Amino acid sequence: MTTNVSIEFANAQAKYDQARTPTEKLAALEEMKSHAPQHKGGEALKGEINSKIAKLKLELEKDKKQAAKRGGGPTLSVKKDGVGQLVLVGLPNVGKSTFFNAVTGLSTPVGDWEFTTSKPEIGMVDFKGAKIQLVDLPPIVEGSSEGKVNGKEILSVVRNADAIIIMVNVSTQDEDWRIISTELKNSGILLNRKKPNIKITATTFPGISITGKEFLKIPMEQFVNFLKTMGMHNAQVILQENTTLDTVTEALDETLVYKRTMIVYNKGRPTKRVDAGESAMHIAWDVNNPRPQEMADKLFEVLDKVYVYTKKPGQEAAKLPLVVPKGATVLDVATQVHKDIVQNLKYAKIWGSAKFEGQRVAKDYIVQNGDVIEFNW
Ligand SMILES: Nc1nc2c(ncn2[C@@H]2O[C@H](COP(=O)(O)OP(=O)(O)O)[C@@H](O)[C@H]2O)c(=O)[nH]1
Ligand SMILES: [Mg+2]
Incomplete structure (x- = not known):
């Protein structure tokens, strides 16, 4: 565009050049517009940016009509089974x-041949009698997200999984991680983080009202312009964490999925970790010391679920655990057992996480791993 511009403008332009989606491009253009020079040439530049914005808006409309499938193309599905589906991802x-x-x-x-695994293989891992589904996948390579060696099919399975196990070779771990995380990101799969917490609701009042302005880290005008460009003219916005154009862009992108991940380091002793995000799990593995039991525990942990045992008054606890999402309450567990219990539940007794064994707890008590729950109804 022009040479005589500020650093902020140049940064925004770099973001524009790297943007992958129309939404990301729009965000960058909005940023460029607000940093466009004030001098005469700046007006022409703003005009140029505005026409780019208008064109992108049309593109965005078209995109929406094509439904939210990022990348599109061929997909593959592996039917879920057991208490959760984990997929194994890694280079050849x-x-x-x-x-x-x-x-x-x-x-x-x-085998040593690079593509020994040519289709998903499904297995079940025993965890205290519950079954975790593990899917062994053909390898990811640089370019998988563009369709190289069935990359689209493989990545569509990853997108649909409950969580991801990424295996890296210790001697090339940073490069392995760079390739894998890039291919996943290009397929709209983000690891070990949560969607930015920005609530936008349409209102009947004209204009955009913002609660939590202190969290806005960009000029208000830029933010409001961007929302309007995205078609939001009458809206109530609630911010609860630091917000930039990048975070809003992400929050508005419905093609993104978020997955928990465990990194498994193989073929050597790791001396450091790859930078996989705060909530990532890391574990070293060696074929000569496979520790299947410990691995099963770790695989269960990645799923972010809780196992409990139910019992009837005067009887032994069930032998097989019941698996519920982390944060589930006594009532949530009852819902999985029988609707009669839900309707008539008076209270529950808990052995395990409660202050004392057999303690009476309310329906909203949050259960923990290994708890025995007795329903009284
Ligand atoms: N030294 C060593 N070799 C391994 C280990 N795990 C697998 N291998 C070897 O690495 C090669 C590729 O293994 P494979 O499981 O087929 O890899 P995949 O392509 O990722 O499924 C085979 O020759 C394996 O015997 C390990 O922990 N240590
Ligand atoms: Mg294989």
């Missing part, structure tokens, strides 16, 4: 199938 030859066989007890082909 890193040892995924070897790990898969060790924890599932199956014997799918393992």
Whole structure:
């Protein structure tokens, strides 16, 4: 565009050049507009930006009509089974199938040939009698997100999984991680983080009202302009965390999915971790010391669920655990057991996480791993 511009403008322009989606481009253009020079040439530049914005708005409309499938193209699906579905992701030859066989007890082909695994293999991992589904996938390579070696199909399985196990080779771990996280990101799969917390609701009042302005880290005008560009003219916005154009862009992008991840380091002893986000889990693994039991515990932990045992008054607790989402209450557990219990539940007794064994707790008590719950109804 022009040469005589500020650093802020140049930064925004760099963002524009790197933007992948129309929404990201729009956000960058809005930022460029607010940093456009004030001198005469600046007006022409603003005009140029405005016409780009108008064109993108049309593109965005078209995109919406094509439904929210990022990347589009071929997909593959693996039917879910058990208490949760985990997928094994990694570059060729890193040892995924070897790990898969060790924890599932199956014997799918393992080998030095780069593409030994050519389709998803499904296995079940025993966790205290509950079954976790583990899917061994063909490898991810640079360019998978563009369709290289069935990348679109493979990544569509990853998108649909409950959580992801990423295996890296210790001697190339940073490069492995860079390639895998980039391919996942390009497919709209973000790891170990939450969607930015921005609530936008349409209102019947004209204009945009913002609650939590102190969280806005960009000029108000830029923010409001961006929302209007995105078609939001009458809206109530609630901000609860620091907000920039990047975070709003992400919050508005419905094609993104968020997954919990465990990084498994193979073929050597790791001396540091890859930068996979705060909530990522990390574990070293070695085929000569496979520790299937410990792996099963870790796989369950990645799912972010809780296992409990139910019992009837005067009887033994169930042998098989019941698996519920983390944060589930006594009432949530009852809902999974029987609707009669839900309707007539008076109270529950808990052995395990309660202050004392057999303590009476209310229906909204949050259950913990290993709790025994007795329903009284
Ligand atoms: N040294 C070593 N070799 C391994 C380990 N795990 C797997 N391998 C070898 O690495 C090669 C590729 O393994 P495979 O499980 O097929 O990898 P995949 O392509 O990721 O499924 C095979 O020759 C395995 O025997 C490990 O922990 N240590
Ligand atoms: Mg394999």
